Amino acid sequence: MVCALGAAVCFGTATVLQAMAARAAAATGAAEPGASGPGTSAGEAALLLRALRQWRYLAGLALDGLGFVFQIAALRSVPIYAVGAALAASLAVTAVVAARLLRVRLSGLEWAAVGVVCAGLAMLGLASGAEGDLSGPGWLPYAMPVAAAGVLMLGAAGARMSGRARALLLGLGAGLGFGVVEVAVRLIGSLRPAALFTDPALYGLLLGGGAAFLLLTSALQRGSVTTATAGMVIGETLGPAAVGVVWLGDRTREGLAWLAVLGFAVAVAGALALARFGEAPAGTDTPAPAPVAH
Template sequence: MICALGSAVCFGTASVFQAVAARAADPGTGSGVDPALLLRALRQWRYTAGLALDGLGFVLQIVALRALPIYAVGAALAASLAVTAVVAARVLNVRLSSTEWAAVAVVCGGLAMLGLASGAEGGRTGSTALRWSLLAVALAVLVAGTVAGRLPDKPRALVLGLGAGCGFGVVEVSVRLIDSPNLANPALYALLVAGGAAFLLLTSAFQRGSVTTATAGMVLGETIGPALAGVVWLGDRTRDGLGWLAITGFAVAVAGALTLARFGEPPAAVGTELSEAEVGGTA
């Protein structure tokens, strides 16, 4: 659980840097999956720093997934929105309402319940059909991102966010199905395709459409589906008699994260504030 929370801290802090960098990049063609947008964002030092934090967060996520049920890790990763909110409030002087501060506390309470109720990871290795299904979902995420580029703003933001969340969810499940770098394992390719597609869609979602809508879709995509997969196909369970506490904690943590959905990206004003601060510091 410490690794899962550490991963949330890394991802949440990285979001602040990546979102500002994505907004500063040239939007390009407007396609849902735009590799060139990612390359343009990489020219921003903030995006590179965010990727470094993402890399560390991913390592911690893998460690957590090898010891905890997917539902616990997924809820902890959704809590990265609470981290982003706190970082934006403290470092970038973004104002949080009383409701949003309450949501941060709710997320922490939900994670505490999950920590008490979570058992060890399930002992099932997963079927071959599950591995191929994950690869199919990963490819579908790529297709959905391409189609999203042709949609109006509102549905485009939702599809991009939900697609990114599903991609991250495929990564969570795939980690449990990879014991060694076996090139014949479809889960390995599912992890690579889904992870890359999710990053592309998320970068595009940061720049286009409603941030709140996109982030809410991402939270739902990366928590509910993977949690069900862990319980149904991989044998994830709770401690004896504490199933109700795990379900409550999961629901509470995800609900709190959805309340903080606007912090999937800091408000547009944050970029201006940060730029002005840098100018002042240089002067």
């Protein structure tokens, strides 16, 4: 659980650092004569290149990498439902860090939501047992690349929509893609190259993660950050948690199932209340060129 919380801190802090770098890169670009305008492909590519020259953006990428290592360690040690809720809590970390570094003003309700997330995670920490010891049915690893392909199809359908429906569907698809990653990590049995590269769960992990990143980036570029992030939180928590409980043997401490369910619901509800912090926090003039990593 410490690793899951460490991943949340890394991802949440990385989001703010990348937002700060994007603001600085945008300001630099605006001062350059002949710079491409925002919203064009050339302008977005130039913004990303300028951001990559900012130490804050590079530090954010490093934190994303460290957070992914923590995420893998957590998924191999505690139930998926606990890790999913902790990752959703990275929005609370983003909110708190943004209030300090970006001088984003949090409302009383948002500070309350941060407290709610912490309370939910505390309940989960008390109630969570060890990770399940079941490998699931034989078809489950093969279902991972199929599910990842389904995420891409969902993204194609969402791209044809507009407004909040588009952002919600793409965000939900991104969450499901991140969920495929969570489940696939648990299904990978051996890290020996001969076994790893013939494991279908590995290809589900790679395809699911790539699809999730693409869908979330698209949702955040042309839709509501709040709506897209809310869809992502729902997709990456509910589905993987159900797979862990039904097929992988994830359980709670004896007699504390009710506390785990309550803690999960409270943590996710608090994260949804902070959904506007899903990318660059409110108050930044220019969105970060990359979404929250998982």
